[in-house]
Amino acid sequence: MNKEIDINKIVSKLRxxxxxxxxxxxxxxxxxxxxxxxxxxxxxxxxxxxxVGKYVDEFEYKLAExxxxxxxxxxxxxxxxxxxxxxxxxxxxxxxxxxxxxxxVATANAVAYCNAVPHFVDSEERTLGIDPFKLKKYLAEIxxxxxxxxxxKKTGCRIKAVIPMHTFGHPVDLDPxxxxxxxxxxxxIEDAAESLGSYYKERHTGNFGKLSALSFNGNKIITTGxxxxxxxxxxxxxxxxxxxxxxAKLPHKxxxxxxxxxxxxxxxxxxxxxxxxxxxxxxFFIEKKRRVTENYKxxxxxxxxxxxFQEPKFARSNYWLNVLLLDEKNAPMRDAxxxxxxxxxxxxxxxxxxxNQLPMFKDCxxxxxxxxxxxxxxxxxxxxxxxxx
Ligand SMILES: *Cc1c(COP(=O)(O)O)cnc(C)c1O
Numbered sequence: 001m002n003k004e005i006d007i008n009k010i011v012s013k014l015r016x017x018x019x020x021x022x023x024x025x026x027x028x029x030x031x032x033x034x035x036x037x038x039x040x041x042x043x044x045x046x047x048x049x050x051x052v053g054k055y056v057d058e059f060e061y062k063l064a065e066x067x068x069x070x071x072x073x074x075x076x077x078x079x080x081x082x083x084x085x086x087x088x089x090x091x092x093x094x095x096x097x098x099x100x101x102x103x104x105v106a107t108a109n110a111v112a113y114c115n116a117v118p119h120f121v122d123s124e125e126r127t128l129g130i131d132p133f134k135l136k137k138y139l140a141e142i143x144x145x146x147x148x149x150x151x152x153k154k155t156g157c158r159i160k161a162v163i164p165m166h167t168f169g170h171p172v173d174l175d176p177x178x179x180x181x182x183x184x185x186x187x188x189i190e191d192a193a194e195s196l197g198s199y200y201k202e203r204h205t206g207n208f209g210k211l212s213a214l215s216f217n218g219n220k221i222i223t224t225g226x227x228x229x230x231x232x233x234x235x236x237x238x239x240x241x242x243x244x245x246x247x248a249k250l251p252h253k254x255x256x257x258x259x260x261x262x263x264x265x266x267x268x269x270x271x272x273x274x275x276x277x278x279x280x281x282x283x284f285f286i287e288k289k290r291r292v293t294e295n296y297k298x299x300x301x302x303x304x305x306x307x308x309f310q311e312p313k314f315a316r317s318n319y320w321l322n323v324l325l326l327d328e329k330n331a332p333m334r335d336a337x338x339x340x341x342x343x344x345x346x347x348x349x350x351x352x353x354x355x356n357q358l359p360m361f362k363d364c365x366x367x368x369x370x371x372x373x374x375x376x377x378x379x380x381x382x383x384x385x386x387x388x389x
Pocket of ligand 1: 077078079080103104106107165191193214216228
């Protein structure tokens with residue numbers, strides 16, 4: 001079973017599917033071959049570069065249309081989107097919010113911005129995301145329902161919400177997670193920052209949470225330079241999300257009247273213009289990215305000791321970042337493999353350090369995390385830009 005890996009062979013397999021390049025091949029590069037120049041030039045020519053302009057509305061409309069949600073609200077970045085999702089589901093001081101330990105730091109930071117506490121849960125090998133069955137068992141042990149809310153028996157704090165994160169574009173098993181949410185009175189927020197273009201059982205990710213967050217950072221599947229969006233199927237919450245992210249100003253010809261503490265989390269029109277051009281090409285990017293994965297699948301199918309991670313059965317993934325998983329026995333070879341690929345001009349990277357190992361979150365509650373720990377040691381990301389197809 002657990003055969004040893006041959007690093008030179010893996011590097012040459014990667015080389016064989018990647019285009020010849022004189023520089024380093026990065027993990028994910030943006031591609032601007034559509035209407036980017038045209039739309040941005042129009043912003044400059046008309047002067048509408050900032051917080052008002054037609055592209056913000058158009059981008060929100062087209063995002064909602066693509067993902068199938070009732071309302072999308074464009075914001076400054078994905079972290080800001082998560083922050084507002086948490087506020088709007090009612091996360092307050094000292095609440096606990098369940099989330100995977102294996103995620104990008106933004107998920108946990110957004111919880112900290114609410115003076116709430118991240119509570120880390122384990123992932124499963126099938127999806128690389130939250131394991132809903134393990135979570136259910138865990139909550140049965142550590143929590144109790146009082147007055148319609150879930151409380152951590154150990155800390156005494158309310159457990160208000162859960163944030164599944166669709167790791168590298170692969171959807172979490174949402175149906176059983178939704179059951180856990182209704183059983184334990186938890187609000188569901190999807191961190192869909194990596195999963196634009198990914199579907200769980202034919203429905204686009206971001207449709208399952210009360211609110212969900214997207215990111216359009218430079219390395220994501222489409223980019224607005226920096227940016228994010230809040231998705232929701234609740235029209236009232238959608239209106240509120242727009243209001244609170246645009247300084248909570250009441251519309252008026254000249255008065256500055258704000259009816260609550262709002263945030264300046266708007267996406268500027270010039271970024272939205274870039275987003276509109278990118279969104280037009282999204283189906284094309286997904287197609288190309290799936291072709292990159294197919295190429296990797298071909299060359300890695302017969303290789304000992306390492307596997308290309310593939311989408312869960314119930315999902316259609318955007319394959320944002322492709323993943324190679326070392327067999328357990330080969331985990332100690334990970335850094336040597338990274339050394340080998342990087343020396344060969346192929347940027348490969350490990351997964352994030354687990355959130356419970358970062359200094360600011362080391363005292364946060366967590367369940368047994370042994371699957372996340374194993375995954376983190378075995379996983380590397382390999383170049384996945386659409387242009388590599
Ligand atoms: C990219 C990303 C975010 C949001 O990042 P921003 O840089 O703030 O747009 C949030 N969560 C995850 C898992 C991400 O990968």
